[in-house]
Amino acid sequence: MQKRIAIFGSTGSIGTQALEVIAANPTLFSAEVLTAQQNDELLVQQARQFNPNIVVIGDENRYQKVRDALAGTDVKVFAGEKALEEVAAMDCYDLMLAAIVGFAGLKPTLQAVENGKTVALANKETLVVAGDIVMKKAIEKRVPIIPVDSEHSAIFQCLVGENLNPIDKIILTASGGPFLGKKPNFLVNVKRDHALQHPNWSMGAKITIDSATLMNKGLEMIEAKWLFNLKPDQVQVLVHPQSIIHSMVQFEDGSIKAQMGLPDMKLPIQYAMAFPQRLVNSFPRYDFRKPNTLTFEEPDIKTFRNLALATEALFKGGNLPCILNAANEIAVFAFLRNRVGFLDMTDVVERTMEKVSYIENPTLEEYFESDAAAREFAATLIHL
Numbered sequence: 352m353q354k355r356i357a358i359f360g361s362t363g364s365i366g367t368q369a370l371e372v373i374a375a376n377p378t379l380f381s382a383e384v385l386t387a388q389q390n391d392e393l394l395v396q397q398a399r400q401f402n403p404n405i406v407v408i409g410d411e412n413r414y415q416k417v418r419d420a421l422a423g424t425d426v427k428v429f430a431g432e433k434a435l436e437e438v439a440a441m442d443c444y445d446l447m448l449a450a451i452v453g454f455a456g457l458k459p460t461l462q463a464v465e466n467g468k469t470v471a472l473a474n475k476e477t478l479v480v481a482g483d484i485v486m487k488k489a490i491e492k493r494v495p496i497i498p499v500d501s502e503h504s505a506i507f508q509c510l511v512g513e514n515l516n517p518i519d520k521i522i523l524t525a526s527g528g529p530f531l532g533k534k535p536n537f538l539v540n541v542k543r544d545h546a547l548q549h550p551n552w553s554m555g556a557k558i559t560i561d562s563a564t565l566m567n568k569g570l571e572m573i574e575a576k577w578l579f580n581l582k583p584d585q586v587q588v589l590v591h592p593q594s595i596i597h598s599m600v601q602f603e604d605g606s607i608k609a610q611m612g613l614p615d616m617k618l619p620i621q622y623a624m625a626f627p628q629r630l631v632n633s634f635p636r637y638d639f640r641k642p643n644t645l646t647f648e649e650p651d652i653k654t655f656r657n658l659a660l661a662t663e664a665l666f667k668g669g670n671l672p673c674i675l676n677a678a679n680e681i682a683v684f685a686f687l688r689n690r691v692g693f694l695d696m697t698d699v700v701e702r703t704m705e706k707v708s709y710i711e712n713p714t715l716e717e718y719f720e721s722d723a724a725a726r727e728f729a730a731t732l733i734h735l
């Protein structure tokens with residue numbers, strides 16, 4: 352039987368690659384739900400190609416345009432933020448691919464878990480913001496959360512077959528981004544177009560900037576803590592510029608397992624969608640016989656201070672990761688509009704973390720309030 356997939360964020364980098372996986376495996380998967388925020392034209396094109404049951408356009412001003420374009424088809428069209436949650440609560444799909452970017456992904460993902468649907472999770476911000484609540488709910492509802500983020504997929508793949516063998520630590524690899532080895536005197540002049548060029552991965556704008564500032568790796572440390580039920584000091588970051596080892600797990604006997612391959616997000620996407628099966632594909636293969644060197648180094652947290660801030664949030668927990676995430680979303684948004692400099696992004700995050708009140712065990716409501724308070728304060732620093 353086909354697995355019915357709901358892609359939340361189908362017009363993004365992850366969403367479009369997931370549709371390529373579906374197109375390549377039509378007997379295994381169908382696209383039942385597709386959602387987009389702004390890109391109505393691509394959403395309509397995807398709906399024509401994949402004939403889903405439902406599409407949701409986040410921006411309500413574009414509802415009529417999408418409806419008109421899909422008139423005469425049997426695709427149902429909904430619009431608005433609330434509709435995302437309502438559709439996530441429906442029974443028409445089996446697996447949600449959570450591929451919305453940022454805090455906006457939290458509510459629909461939580462709704463899918465509440466609804467007992469398997470979640471293939473690309474949207475790391477969901478776990479950064481409210482990992483305790485999401486994971487508790489997933490355990491209560493017996494919902495598998497399968498990571499799509501390449502590092503976490505690597506760790507997940509290393510853990511398959513290990514039953515309950517305890518983890519000693521995980522080693523999260525980081526490419527180091529386009530500014531590996533650079534110092535603040537260089538970074539201070541970096542502009543958006545330069546920061547948008549990632550050496551190994553082609554991704555959405557927000558995560559590409561996060562990769563350049565190393566905030567992405569910081570968010571991933573927190574994501575890993577929740578996914579694999581780790582203590583903060585069991586999460587180690589290692590710079591590996593070639594991005595061939597996607598991450599590693601060290602077990603209690605000292606044995607280390609790694610998952611490797613050429614960097615291609617379609618692999619973790621299809622692994623999460625087909626788990627526990629592995630699907631045949633024609634993606635290029637890594638060849639150890641070709642001249643190549645794999646190198647490793649410690650991250651430079653003095654220069655890339657976001658990693659230090661995220662480590663602080665990882666250790667202190669509570670609403671601090673939520674505050675860090677919200678301030679970072681505002682800072683990245685401003686940087687993409689050339690409103691702040693590259694290094695200013697870290698200052699915005701740091702000052703917001705100092706300003707917004709710490710709560711040790713927040714409720715979901717308190718996470719939303721912390722997010723709003725952090726955004727409001729961060730915006731005053733930027734004069735948006």
Ligand code: NAD
Binds near residue numbers: 364451499556
């Ligand atoms: P993207 O910007 O390319 O796409 C984001 C998608 O979310 C789009 O479909 C967009 O319409 C939708 N969206 C944006 N804002 C929204 C809102 N407010 N409400 C509802 N929908 C909204 O992003 P991406 O690179 O595909 O990343 C998606 C998520 O996956 C992020 O959380 C990112 O960290 C994670 N991720 C991405 C990659 C990658 O290779 N791109 C790798 C690992 C993890």
Ligand code: MG
Binds near residue numbers: 571
């Ligand atoms: Mg990643």
